[in-house]
Amino acid sequence: MNFFTNFQSFLLTIILLLPFVYCQNIPNPRSQQTSSLIGNRFYFFSGDLSTTDYYNNSAANITNEVWYLDLSSSFNTATPPWNKDIEMPIGYILSASCVSPIDNSVFLIGGLTFIPNTAKINLGSSPVYVFNSTISLWTTPNIIGFNSSFKMRNGIQPVIDNYEKIYTFDTTSMTWSTLAISANAPPSLSSYTATLLPTGIIVYIGGTKTRSDNTEEPVSMYEIQTFNTKNYNWSTKVAGGDNIGTRAYHSAILTQNGDIIIYGGAMWNDSTIPATPYIAKLNTSSWMWSIPNLSQINSPQLSYHSAALYGDYMIIAFGQIPSKISRSFISLNNNLYILDIKSYTWVT
Numbered sequence: 001m002n003f004f005t006n007f008q009s010f011l012l013t014i015i016l017l018l019p020f021v022y023c024q025n026i027p028n029p030r031s032q033q034t035s036s037l038i039g040n041r042f043y044f045f046s047g048d049l050s051t052t053d054y055y056n057n058s059a060a061n062i063t064n065e066v067w068y069l070d071l072s073s074s075f076n077t078a079t080p081p082w083n084k085d086i087e088m089p090i091g092y093i094l095s096a097s098c099v100s101p102i103d104n105s106v107f108l109i110g111g112l113t114f115i116p117n118t119a120k121i122n123l124g125s126s127p128v129y130v131f132n133s134t135i136s137l138w139t140t141p142n143i144i145g146f147n148s149s150f151k152m153r154n155g156i157q158p159v160i161d162n163y164e165k166i167y168t169f170d171t172t173s174m175t176w177s178t179l180a181i182s183a184n185a186p187p188s189l190s191s192y193t194a195t196l197l198p199t200g201i202i203v204y205i206g207g208t209k210t211r212s213d214n215t216e217e218p219v220s221m222y223e224i225q226t227f228n229t230k231n232y233n234w235s236t237k238v239a240g241g242d243n244i245g246t247r248a249y250h251s252a253i254l255t256q257n258g259d260i261i262i263y264g265g266a267m268w269n270d271s272t273i274p275a276t277p278y279i280a281k282l283n284t285s286s287w288m289w290s291i292p293n294l295s296q297i298n299s300p301q302l303s304y305h306s307a308a309l310y311g312d313y314m315i316i317a318f319g320q321i322p323s324k325i326s327r328s329f330i331s332l333n334n335n336l337y338i339l340d341i342k343s344y345t346w347v348t
């Protein structure tokens with residue numbers, strides 16, 4: 001090998017390294033990640049990087065990466081302020097994280113855990129992971145009251161209240177309790193969103209429910225299950241208003257004035273069909289749906305994504321692009337979208 005060949009390979013190395021170094025600051029597209037807003041940072045935990053696992057679970061690639069967006073200063077959505085944080089002990093999908101309103105610790109509960117960067121489910125893992133974002137430390141607390149009768153679950157969305165209770169896990173004592181409530185309890189639900197109102201009521205929107213013969217059906221957008229965390233009472237609110245299609249794998253945020261804005265998602269039994277309308281608003285005092293007046297064109301349609309409200313901005317990240325999914329290919333997103341919820345315009 002002469003010098004020239006060496007030099008060529010040296011050049012090639014540099015050329016190959018440059019985009020690599022650059023790309024380290026941009027996360028790969030992913031879906032089914034868990035996310036939480038912690039102060040000025042929007043965190044994303046884990047997710048599936050695979051573009052082919054929709055019909056083939058063994059093709060999953062569950063990353064244990066943790067990324068966050070620093071929202072403390074303004075930025076352009078073309079160059080989001082991405083930062084990589086310490087990785088999770090496991091790969092993790094299909095659940096949600098709750099942020100303690102008292103000390104900002106993050107709890108990841110339920111879901112499926114994986115050996116990182118594989119499709120291998122990690123069976124021996126702890127059912128609760130806690131993240132201290134101040135010092136980037138993951139811990140797995142000892143859990144009280146967890147026994148085999150508490151079935152592991154995924155596709156759930158827990159909420160946390162002001163007393164640090166995640167329904168129904170008490171993070172101050174790390175204790176699970178099973179509420180003995182049967183009155184008005186809804187059937188098993190999956191792929192819904194759960195939003196805690198300031199009144200202590202949890203609002204469950206969309207997803208699927210299990211019929212008595214164990215088959216699934218979509219949850220009507222006009223029969224909204226609520227759970228009152230003050231008196232442990234389930235009740236069904238009958239909603240009205242605009243025509244809102246059923247959906248799963250969508251997201252929901254609560255605005256300051258008590259509206260729940262839902263975004264995205266897909267048909268419960270066909271991930272290639274985006275939910276319509278992809279954005280809708282529910283007034284949680286009148287239980288009336290309305291469709292905001294925004295351009296349907298040039299608007300992203302995503303499912304299995306993340307969304308959070310920061311000020312008047314709904315920030316949407318990652319997820320699948322239903323209209324571009326086929327049997328053999330899952331189109332994943334790593335663009336960032338920001339909706340100004342005062343004017344219902346997409347901003348950059």
Ligand SMILES: *[C@@H]1O[C@H](CO)[C@@H](O)[C@H](O)[C@H]1NC(C)=O
Pocket residue numbers: 056058059
């Ligand atoms: C499923 O994915 C695995 C891992 O990528 C691959 O080995 C296998 O051939 C795939 N099966 C099918 C039916 O495509």
Ligand SMILES: *[C@@H]1O[C@H](CO)[C@@H](O)[C@H](O)[C@H]1NC(C)=O
Pocket residue numbers: 103104105132133134135
């Ligand atoms: C995070 O760690 C710091 C330093 O040990 C500690 O002061 C803080 O209370 C921890 N926060 C949480 C939420 O545990």
Ligand SMILES: *[C@@H]1O[C@H](CO)[C@@H](O)[C@H](O)[C@H]1NC(C)=O
Pocket residue numbers: 028049061117118
């Ligand atoms: C998973 O994705 C990472 C990052 O793209 C890649 O390095 C790794 O080889 C992938 N693993 C599998 C099993 O596909």
Ligand SMILES: *[C@@H]1O[C@H](CO)[C@@H](O)[C@H](O)[C@H]1NC(C)=O
Pocket residue numbers: 145147148149150176177178
């Ligand atoms: C599991 O927990 C439930 C609810 O706390 C309790 O009723 C049941 O007795 C426990 N089962 C075992 C085997 O400990």
Ligand SMILES: *[C@@H]1O[C@H](CO)[C@@H](O)[C@H](O)[C@H]1NC(C)=O
Pocket residue numbers: 184231233234235236
């Ligand atoms: C509980 O909800 C039901 C409707 O599902 C309602 O009739 C009942 O009054 C509620 N009870 C309390 C204590 O709020």
Ligand SMILES: *[C@@H]1O[C@H](CO)[C@@H](O)[C@H](O)[C@H]1NC(C)=O
Pocket residue numbers: 218269270
């Ligand atoms: C999906 O469910 C809808 C009803 O919600 C039904 O009309 C449709 O035929 C189903 N599609 C498939 C592919 O099963």
Ligand SMILES: *[C@@H]1O[C@H](CO)[C@@H](O)[C@H](O)[C@H]1NC(C)=O
Pocket residue numbers: 257258259283284285286
């Ligand atoms: C919700 O509906 C109530 C009753 O119609 C109305 O007074 C209130 O202004 C509405 N809230 C918002 C945020 O529009």
Ligand SMILES: *[C@@H]1O[C@H](CO)[C@@H](O)[C@H](O)[C@H]1NC(C)=O
Pocket residue numbers: 293294
């Ligand atoms: C909806 O938006 C369009 C375009 O911005 C505007 O022309 C129209 O008047 C709006 N409609 C309503 C009911 O506000």
